[in-house]
Amino acid sequence: MTSRRVIISGMGVLTPTANNTPDFTDALREGRSGIQRLQSFDVGDSPYPNGGELKAFDPGETLTRLEMKRLDRASLMVLVATQEALKMSQLDIDMVDLNRVGICLGTTLGGMVSAGQYYRVLKNKHKHYSSKLLDYPLHSAGSHVSVKYGITGPNIAISTACSSGNVAIGYGSEFIRSGASDIMIVGGFDPMSEFTWSGFGSLRNVSPDVCRPFDKNRKGLLLGEGAGILILENLDHCQQRGGHVLAEFLGYGMSSDAYHMTAPDIAGRGSAQAMIQAIHVGGLQPTDIDYVSAHGTGTHYNDLIETRAIKKALGDHAFNIPVSSIKSMIGHTLGACGAIEAIASILSINHGFIPPTINYETPDPQCDLDYVPNKARQCNINNVLSNNLGFGGNNCSIVISKFKE
């Protein structure tokens, strides 16, 4: 029995540095930063005023007024990114069996922005702005995609904090491997919100200025917002319809730290377990990995632990390959990060460059890998390991490859 191969035939992206995939390619190559003082809400005199928001995002450019009615920002992002992804895949959605198409998206917030508006009106005006609740559920963005395209396969929402995006991609791929679906629209999304901004601020692991993953003087993460959508497809199905293959999804691994709610396991065992499993399930050896797209949030602990875990998973080979974090440029997009980083990985493979870790000034002796400081690097890469680490929760790593027949 031949195993079904899962490939990516389309991508759509919204990030703090680009509103579509071609612009995102340029932004990654240039090392462009999307970080500035937050505008979506008043940050006042907060010590953490910065983050990554979408620029000039105009859903009206791609969606009709009727489609946009009563939709939360999160759903708007998902619909716009999905439209780009489907267009790129050249899939004629009317010609496929819609029972065999499904949706699997990761998010931490869903329509939390609208829920916050509901709450304000409730407390300030004692009125129920109930329509604001209709797009709050975390699976709602996926429902909109399902309705727009007539998709009657599964619509699944995943919420595992920072690993939501990778888990959604991974679980989505299972529907294709098992033969249940031919196409899965997968990825993740999260809007900028005062809710998460204040929450992470309270944890005191937010940077006061820029995000410097792996740098000795790193001060913490910066939040970002965005959406990443990938069209996963059964290879045979794609080739039979004359579609093109952007890259192959080889596999993924997951683990739980099971250690402590607030204190991370500094040996990085859980994170390493997820990476090792991803490589193994992908049918590769650690030495086949050419580039690691790190979770690299810029917090003291993440970057330290991830470095240890990468060494555990790849052995000495960790010192031979580039490891970079695009969160340095776009911030931590939470539920979206796995998907956006997967897309960046595919762009790296297909355009032959490694995106840099920007804002890197001072090496940390405890983080001694090659983090591709500040400037993108031309490089022919075949296999990328992309990590999502989740303290106290679920880690998920994925492996994406250049497509070979």
Place this chain on the structure above:
Amino acid sequence: MNHRLVVTGIGLVSPLGHGPDVFMENLSSGKTGIGPIERFSTDKYKAKTAGELISFDISDFTATLKHKRLPRISQYALASALLAVSDAKLKINNVNASKIGLFFGTWHGAIECTEAIHAALLEKGFRNVEPSIFQESSFNAPISHISINLKITGPSIALPLGVASGSYAIRMAMDYLQTGLIDVAVVGAADEHTEIVHDAFESLRVLSQGKSGEEVSRPFDKNRNGLVLSEGGAFFVIEKLQGAKYRDAKIYGELAGVSIASDAYMATNNNPNGRGIYLTINQLLNQTGISKSSIDCILAAASSTQNLDLLEARGIIQALSGYAADIPVTSIKGALGESGGASSIFNVITALMMLRTNQIPPICNYYTPDPEFSLNIVSGRLKEKRLNNILVNDCFFGGTYASILVQREGVS
């Protein structure tokens, strides 16, 4: 790979009692878990009842003091997961921990924490957001606690899919058991009932209005007029049949399949023609290979709303055609109310317990048939019937559906 998957341990905390035996006894004897709301004043609400867990004390389930400070949803999840794992006599150690997965469904998540953060932002500003409350507000926080407590290092995944969450968590667990990523799955769901949800649902006009518990939640009844919300937690342990036999574990029954689908109708509504349930039942029959005539009973999703109960009835009739008129149909939500994510798990647990008793509990508060559809509703008293195959349905607002086949082990 098609492994046979069985349930080997059950745990729950509910308004109908804690633990599956007490739950089943109360359900079968027609008791209700719904009563006047005690947690907050209902003076300004028309809907005054809910299924609350007032007599729940986490220290009955875990000796760890800090668990007392957890949000209720995490307490319900932790208590029921611990009960389930203990019931399964599952020993977790360094050797098997990475091959055990945790799958969790929830509708609202830690809604009290979420509200507290919004309140802090509105009333006092961002500096007053509490870090511990923020950490507990994430949808996977309840299973972080479970994985830490039980030292489970396999995947731990939360699926926020409303009322259907539990079914989707079961489906995910079964998918990973089939691929061999895990050998054992601890699957469950939990939700907490709060005033802000009650208030919001009343403003959306989906709650039933009446004074006493007996009058208000009446699945399929002609005069049904809305939901009664409730809360709780429920978990069970699923593993491969050969693994269960090797461990000499107690086997409650088999999960023969879970089918999931969407109706692609409206994100804020469900297709009234019942297409969603029609799809899931049909797919389930194909998936499991069982015939329509083999279905002995249907445990409906019906939760006492005009539109969802009707569309489910239509879907059942379309999918099962000639057999639909004869297969006994019941719903536990008359007695339990709508407990959100946990409802699917409570339903599957009920089905598993029914395999032992061969008795179908009647729908609580069902008096008047709805002329819009003709189903064989079990009402009034327990119905005795040899049960081998029980179909369990799930449907959620916005077009999300699931159907599950619970089977007596050894029949297929």
